[in-house]
Amino acid sequence: MNTKDLDYFKTLVEKRNYTEVAEIFQVSQPTITQAIKRLEKEFQTKLVQVDRVHQKTEITRTGQLLFQKSLAIQKNLELAHKEIAAADSKKIKFGLPPIIGSLYFPQVVGELAKNDLLDKLQIFESGSNTLFQKLSDGDVDIAAIGSLLPINNPHFKVTKLGTRPFKIVVSTKHPLAQANQAIDFKDLGNEKFIDFAGQFIHGRILHDYFEHTGIQPEIVQKTPDISWYKSLIRANIGIGILVTDEVSQNDENFTALEIKNPIPENFNVSIVRRASYILKPEEKQLIDILKDIEIK
Amino acid sequence: MNTKDLDYFKTLVEKRNYTEVAEIFQVSQPTITQAIKRLEKEFQTKLVQVDRVHQKTEITRTGQLLFQKSLAIQKNLELAHKEIAAADSKKIKFGLPPIIGSLYFPQVVGELAKNDLLDKLQIFESGSNTLFQKLSDGDVDIAAIGSLLPINNPHFKVTKLGTRPFKIVVSTKHPLAQANQAIDFKDLGNEKFIDFAGQFIHGRILHDYFEHTGIQPEIVQKTPDISWYKSLIRANIGIGILVTDEVSQNDENFTALEIKNPIPENFNVSIVRRASYILKPEEKQLIDILKDIEIK
DNA sequence: ATACGTCATTAATATTATTTATGAGGTTGA
């Protein structure tokens, strides 16, 4: 079967006009008619139903089924072309969410530079959802992903880097900092909280905690930026949650408190790639280095 | 591009021998040589490297990339054939895990029979993992799935039916049945538990509870069958967890107790189908009926 | 009625895939 026939068919489904499709592909109109006939013979079914009376071209259910498959096949061919075209390049198309970039990357920059990988990295900064899209489309080949749940999708290969618990963070001036012991989240109903704006995983987690403990504390501020968030906590405007590493050890204005009875949602950091992708040597090296960061 | 070339290539990658591939497809050997050359020209890359000295045929990295895509394309074509071949049949290939079958189906059988759907159902009983595989392969077209987490995979369309909490179940003879009030899981450290054998979601949940409360109670029995499980509880051999509906209202030997501070993992029941599948009218009707069951 | 738009049909032609025949490169074993 010729994929060109699928191309014709796909465009016919979209345009519903044989003549127009022929013009688009710069071929004669009977070419399209014959291509559809070939497909109908191959699949032993009627794909297209021309209704002259109502002047419309209908796609049968089997036609719609084949259309869906044509899309997938085209996407695969496109991916093959993209991947093969980029095969000689030493560049690594790497997706990196800003949070992970600022959290974990400082730790590895040295090692990456030592292995001559730093200038090969072509970094695409986006949120996790966008990165999954970019992975699917072949716009990035490897991505670091922060997720609440372990990623479980046979179309992706996942290398787990580590899991970090969320902690309550308070200013050192805050009463809770004095006690400095594990905290039951449900005892925080009367505290003032700083919330996260935008697509932050942190925000989801914070609200999951609210929901599962049934408390409804006051939200005094909302910010889309982690460093703002920290500043607000330091200034004791309110309290919040962060992943351990986001609180640097020697920051005297901060106290991070463990949560008693934590919900089973942690911040999972993983390296994700398409299951159908074959790594370049440089990419293997990169993943090996990332795997070796001990996430403390 | 002709998909036959991809077939030849795929088999060549597997067999690493042009002559053998030619024999398999009952064509002459140069046919295979030319097919590979066509692909190499199309993708502007060397796909296969014949090493006469070491007597082996190597597949380049770009060859491996194309191989992966060939697999996916073949799978799509196969799916198209399967779906289209089954298009005229009124049968609904429906996947149903035994637990869900026994839990929710009694409620809808009447409605299904009324709409003449019951005899159209071709039921495949398997666990969720197997069902996902069968969905991918086109062996079933629609499946009911019980999962702890909402299903989030762009290759599937999901219709959520409902979410059920897990409860502690004890025999009426058990002391906890007397109190008959919500229970904190971490207070159950000294109880005897019945565990689940096999792939039951229930088993995972039970152990998640153990882990998140930090208790390590005694496991007195392990069973792969829900009705055995119930019998053991009724006989007061130990206590366990079940989804609400699994405990029939009028069963006097049972008490179901709510869990205080539940973990955010519920038993989610969903109807799942391939994203690329187009429903038959009967299938649409089935889903509409299932959606309307109010899961109490 | 006539002109026009859209698709189907058919035979002729162009393109593409396959085969036949042969050669090149290498191994194996007497």
Added chain:
DNA sequence: TCAACCTCATAAATAATATTAATGACGTAT
């Protein structure tokens, strides 16, 4: 070392397939 053998490549001939040109059928619009 040389003949026999295996495997793949090359080239020209042939077979198979896709495309076109020419035309007709069916319906709408004016």
